[in-house]
Amino acid sequence: MKEAINLTPAERKELQTLLHRGKASARILTRARILLKAADGWPNQRIMEAIETSLSTVKRVRERYAEGGLTRVLKDQPQAHRRHALTPVQSAHLVAITCSPVPEGHDHWTVRLLADQAVELGFVESISPETIRQLLKKTNSSRGNTSSGVSHR
Structure with a gap:
C-alpha cells in the first residue's frame, strides 16, 4: 500500500529550492524528487522508472515521510553504535x-x-x-x- 504524500506549500518550496541549488548529496536530492512526484500523485512504479531508482527506495521515502515528515526524509539518522575495531x-x-x-x-x-x-x-x-x-x-x-x-x- 502506498503512503499518501500531502506536502504543505512550505515543504514543496523547500524541496524545490533544495533541487535547484543542487548542493545536497545525491541521496537527498533523489529523496526530494521522489517526494515531489509522490505528492503529485505518481504511482511508485512510475516514480521508480522516472528517477531511475529502486522500488524499495521509493517505498522507504514514502514510509519515512509518513513516520516523521520532511525532516525524517532529508536528515539521515546516525548509525547506532557501530563497533570500533580498536579501543x-x-x-x-x-x-x-x-x-x-x-x-x-x-x-x-x-x-x-x-x-x-x-x-x-x-x-x-x-x-x-x-x-x-x-x-x-x-x-x-x-x-x-x-x-x-x-x-x-
Missing part, C-alpha cells in the same frame, strides 16, 4: 609503537610492520593493515616522521 587504549598503543624506533633492517614503519608488532606485543589478537592506516590517518600520524611536533632547543 582507545589499543589505539594509543599503536600510536606509541609508531613513535618508537624502527626495527633493524627497516627505515620506517609500514602498516604491515605495525600490525605484526601490535600482535607480537599482545595489544590485539589480529589487526588489518587497513585498520592501522585509517587510525594513523585519523590521528594525523606519520610512520616515517621522527618529529613529534615538539620544539627542541
Whole structure:
C-alpha cells in the first residue's frame, strides 16, 4: 500500500529550492524528487522508472515521510553504535609503537610492520593493515616522521 504524500506549500518550496541549488548529496536530492512526484500523485512504479531508482527506495521515502515528515526524509539518522575495531587504549598503543624506533633492517614503519608488532606485543589478537592506516590517518600520524611536533632547543 502506498503512503499518501500531502506536502504543505512550505515543504514543496523547500524541496524545490533544495533541487535547484543542487548542493545536497545525491541521496537527498533523489529523496526530494521522489517526494515531489509522490505528492503529485505518481504511482511508485512510475516514480521508480522516472528517477531511475529502486522500488524499495521509493517505498522507504514514502514510509519515512509518513513516520516523521520532511525532516525524517532529508536528515539521515546516525548509525547506532557501530563497533570500533580498536579501543582507545589499543589505539594509543599503536600510536606509541609508531613513535618508537624502527626495527633493524627497516627505515620506517609500514602498516604491515605495525600490525605484526601490535600482535607480537599482545595489544590485539589480529589487526588489518587497513585498520592501522585509517587510525594513523585519523590521528594525523606519520610512520616515517621522527618529529613529534615538539620544539627542541
